[in-house]
Every structure is written in structure tokens, then in C-alpha cells.
Amino acid sequence: MNKIIPIFSLLILLLIDLYGYRALKTLMLNKSNTYQVIAKTIYWSTTIFTIVFFVLSLSMNLRTQGNTLTKFMFGVFIGIFVSKILMLVLLLISDAFLYVMQWIQRDKHTDFHLHRRQFLYQGLFYISSLPVFGFIYGMLKNKYNYQIHKQEIFFEDLPASFDGLTIVQVSDIHSGSLDDTSAVAKGVEMINALKPDLFLFTGDLVNNYAYEIEPFLDIFSKIQAKLGQYAVLGNHDFSDYVTYNSKDEKRKNLEDLVSHIAKLNWKLLRNEHVILKSSQKEQIALIGIDNWGARMSFARYGNMSKAYQGTESIPFKILMSHDPSHFEAEVTQKYTDVNLTLSGHTHGMQFGIDTAWFKFSPVQFVYRFWAGLYQVGKQFIYVNRGFGFLAYPGRVGILPEITQIILRKK
Secondary structure, three states: OOOHHHHHHHHHHHHHHHHHHHHHHHHHOOOOHHHHHHHHHHHHHHHHHHHHHHHHHHHOOOOOOOOHHHHHHHHHHHHHHHHHHHHHHHHHHHHHHHHHHHHHOOOOOHHHHHHHHHHHHHHHHHHHHHHHHHHHHHHHHHOOOOEEEEEEEEEOOOOHHHOOOEEEEEOOOOOOOOOOHHHHHHHHHHHHHOOOOEEEEOOOOOOOOHHHHHHHHHHHOOOOOOOOEEEOOOOHHHOOOOOOOOHHHHHHHHHHHHHHHHHOOOEEOOOEEEEEEOOOOOEEEEEEOOOEOOOOOOOEOOOHHHHHOOOOOOOOEEEEOOOOHHHHHHHHHHOOOOOEEEEOOOHHHHEOEEOOOOEEOHHHHOOOOOOEEEEEOOEEEEEOOOOOOOOOOOOEOOOOEEEEEEEEEO
């Protein structure tokens, strides 16, 4: 089965190209030989490029590994792939439209229908090429284009002395993908400029390996918050997506990662909690669990019962849980006194539309809570769009995020 799916996917890509080439041949009718050669060369070059990178992605972990050039080319591959899918959809729609119009106007001259078909196909190819340029722009301009999202949230149960508490949340750094230390350092400067009371990191510090964070230890260790810096582990931090020679080797990688997090002066919460006290001796609980996913077979290392134990009498609770599906599957069902959950994981798919009045990303078909603030009853969840990037080394529409959350007493 593992071999059949890639072969089937490759055949689908080839069929899309053959279908698209039929449209290209129609477009090239009555064109010069030079025009036809250039058009065919460009078209089949993208096909060969797609096939090569598709095969390479099966033998190499291009999603998380590789040098800067390889990652850039992988991003171009994704852009071409999206363009091909768009081309297929537009071709099917246009061909259906042309078939209907030709049937209705069957008394029209053949040249009339050919001209109409060529006109539509030309526009179709122009439109289909847009994702390639969009994805290239996203790699060149947007992958370090950090956006600060400010959110005030009002709670009835918030102790009065914590009114105005400022939390800065960052998630999904994916240090194995980062390739510009100066740009990352500017992001850290933006975090510190917000003067947070609490800094909370909600998982996926690395892609797979603990050593990936080493070039950035000095940079991220500069983050400071009055009440401390805290972190939890995400699915990638457990390094489940690469093969190790032994369980001991994999365990050693996790131990090294935990050691690196300590060097950042971040307190790692692994299925545990801390009690934060104000100068008026009022308390809130900060709970942190290892990754717990309810979608797409993501591992469940988290133990909410263990982390929650001892917080029952605390009037206000904040939960750090990497995967937002945990909120819907367990938190809202069993832990209804958790006031605010902070998550990441989705990245907003690094692709979509993200405006004040409209948000869309394909990831929303998998995750109900995928970017920004949501409320279920009296419980809130905020899903950070991610500081870093994975697989596609860029952002289109959904930009990297630094979240500033201000807690308010209702």
C-alpha cells in the first residue's frame, strides 16, 4: 500500500499534464514554429521538474531537511503542483462550458468555436501560472514577515490583580527550517518590545533533531518576561518522522532537546502545572502538556489528568496544548474550568486569506480551530499561526505570528 499510493499520485500528475497539453496544442494552432517550441519546452520542463522533485520527496525528507537551495526548489515544486491542480479545475470548467456553448451554437463556423476555445485557454494558462509566482514571492518576502496579533480577552473568573496581564505567545518555531539568523533576531526584538508578563511557547521548537535549535540558542535565550518563560512540546519535538537506529538514540535526541530548552531559560511543562501569584497573593494556574492530537493520527503524549491535578481550587486556568484538536476533544468535554487554551500546530497551512473580515485556508477542513481566537461557552482557545515554517519555506496570505494577549477582568 505504501508503494501504491506514490505511484498512483504520480500517474495522476502525468494525466493532468497530458490533459493540459491537449489544451496547449489547441492554443498553439496557427502559431509560429518558434512559439510552439518555446511553449512545449516550458510546459514539459515543468513536468520533468515536478516528477524529479516528486521522486526525490519519496527518497529524501524534503519537508524538514535539506539546504537552502533544495528547500527553495521544493517550494517552487509546491507552487507548480498547486498550479497544475488549478489548471485541471479550470480546464474541466472551461471544457464543460465550451461543450455546452458549441452545442447551443452548432450552426456557427468552426473557426468561431476555435477562436473562443483559444481565447479561454490562453486566459486559463495565465491564471494557472499565478500560484507559482505567488509561492515564489511568499518564499522571498514573507517567511520572516512577522505580524503582531493583539487580542484582549475578558473573563469573569480572572482575579482582579491579574487584570491587564500581558501574554506573548509564540508557536511552531521549526528551527530546522530557519536560514536567516538576523531575521529571527529581529523577531525576538519584536517579542521583547511587547514587554510581556508571560512568554509562552506552544510547541514544535525543531523539525526533528535537537541540534537544529543550536544555531539559535543565543537568539531565543534573549526573550524575557516578568513572570517567566514557559514551553511545551509539540508533535515534531518528539521526532516521530525520522528513523533512528535504536530507541535509545531517539530518547537521547529528546533528552538533548530538553537540555537545549533549559539553556533558553524556558521552563518546560511536561504534563504538569505551575501556580502564578500576584502581589495581592491571588493565583492563576498555568498548565502545560505534551502533544495530544485528535486528528490525522498525531501521537498523544499528553496527560491532561496528571497536569490538571492540584489546580482544582485555582479560580483561573491557562492551558498550553500544542494541537488545537485537543481543546475540542477533551478540554471542553472534561475540563470546563480551563478558561484559556493556547495552541499552534496548524500554521494556518502557511497559505490562505487572512483579513479582519474574512479568513480562509484549506486547513480549516481538517481543524475547526485553526487561526486566531475562538470561544466555546465560557472557554476560549487561541491558535497561533506559527513563528516559523515547515515543508514550504514561505508564507502566502497567512503570515508568521507573534501573539500579544491581554487578560481583562469582566
